[in-house]
Amino acid sequence: MNELVVQNLVKQYEGRALLAQNRTKKRALAGVSFFLSPGLYGLLGPNGAGKSTLINIITGSMLPSKGKVLWNGKSITGLDKKYRAILGYMPQQQTLYDSFSGRRFLCYLAALKEIPPADTEREVLRVAELVHLTAELDKRLSAYSGGMKQRLLAAAALLGDPQLIIMDEPTAGLDPKERVRLRDTLAALATDRVVLVATHVVSDVESVAGEILLLKEGQLVDKASPAALVEKYAPGKDLEQVYLSIFGGEEA
Ligand SMILES: Nc1ncnc2c1ncn2[C@@H]1O[C@H](COP(=O)(O)OP(=O)(O)O)[C@@H](O)[C@H]1O
Ligand SMILES: [Mg+2]
Numbered sequence: 001m002n003e004l005v006v007q008n009l010v011k012q013y014e015g016r017a018l019l020a021q022n023r024t025k026k027r028a029l030a031g032v033s034f035f036l037s038p039g040l041y042g043l044l045g046p047n048g049a050g051k052s053t054l055i056n057i058i059t060g061s062m063l064p065s066k067g068k069v070l071w072n073g074k075s076i077t078g079l080d081k082k083y084r085a086i087l088g089y090m091p092q093q094q095t096l097y098d099s100f101s102g103r104r105f106l107c108y109l110a111a112l113k114e115i116p117p118a119d120t121e122r123e124v125l126r127v128a129e130l131v132h133l134t135a136e137l138d139k140r141l142s143a144y145s146g147g148m149k150q151r152l153l154a155a156a157a158l159l160g161d162p163q164l165i166i167m168d169e170p171t172a173g174l175d176p177k178e179r180v181r182l183r184d185t186l187a188a189l190a191t192d193r194v195v196l197v198a199t200h201v202v203s204d205v206e207s208v209a210g211e212i213l214l215l216k217e218g219q220l221v222d223k224a225s226p227a228a229l230v231e232k233y234a235p236g237k238d239l240e241q242v243y244l245s246i247f248g249g250e251e252a
Pocket of ligand 2: 051052053092168169
C-alpha cells in the first residue's frame with residue numbers, strides 16, 4: 001500500500017549548554033502530523049524551518065522527542081532493517097571519499113544496502129543511467145564537479161529501487177539542466193512510490209509536486225496541491241507568491 005504516516009513529531013535539541021541556559025528554547029519541530037501515499041511531495045520552507053530535522057526523524061537517523069513515524073501501519077523503529085531496504089535517502093550533507101571512483105562508491109553503498117553481489121553491477125548501471133552519470137563512473141570523485149557529486153548521491157539513494165525516496169535539498173549545486181533532469185526523474189519514480197523532496201527553492205517542486213508541505217518554524221502550515229495553495233494564499237498568482245506571503249521576510 002506504501003503509506004507513510006507522521007504522528008505529532010516534536011523535536012527539541014537539548015545540548016547541555018542549552019539546558020542550563022534556557023529550557024524554553026524553541027523546538028525544531030513543534031508537533032508535525034501528516035500522511036503520504038504514492039506521489040511526489042515538496043517539503044518547502046526557509047532555512048531553519050525544520051526540514052532536515054523532520055527528514056532525519058522520518059529516515060530513522062534521529063529520534064524524535066515525541067511522536068511516531070509509521071510505514072504501512074508499523075512503527076519504523078520496529079521495522080529497522082526492513083525499513084532500510086525500502087528507504088532511499090539522500091542527506092543534505094554527506095562526505096565522499098575522493099580516491100573512490102563513482103562506480104566504487106555506488107558498489108560500496110550497494111553492499112551496505114545488502115544488494116546481492118550478482119545484481120550489483122546491473123543495479124549500479126541502472127541508477128547511474130537515471131542521473132546521466134554512466135560515462136563518468138570510472139572517474140575518481142576528486143575529478144567530479146559539485147553537480148556530478150550531487151547526482152552521484154542522488155543515484156546512491158535510488159539503489160535497490162526503494163519505495164520511499166527522501167531527498168534533502170537534492171538540487172543544491174546543480175546547474176539548471178541538471179535540476180530539470182533530476183526533477184523529471186523523481187516525478188517519473190513517484191507514480192508508484194512515495195517521494196519527498198525538501199527544498200527552499202520553489203521552482204524545484206512547483207511544476208512536479210502533487211502536494212506541497214509548507215513548514216514554518218517547526219510547524220506544518222499547510223499540505224495541499226500547488227494550485228490549491230495558490231488559490232488560498234495568493235489567488236491569481238503563483239507558488240512563489242504563496243511562499244512569500246507565508247514566509248515573508250524570513251528568508252536570509
Ligand atoms: N544538531 C542540532 N543541535 C541544535 N540545534 C539544531 C541542530 N540541528 C538543527 N538545529 C536547529 O533546529 C532548527 C531547524 O533546523 P533544520 O532542521 O536544519 O532546518 P532546515 O533543514 O529547514 O534548514 C534550526 O533552528 C536549527 O538551528
Ligand atoms: Mg536542511
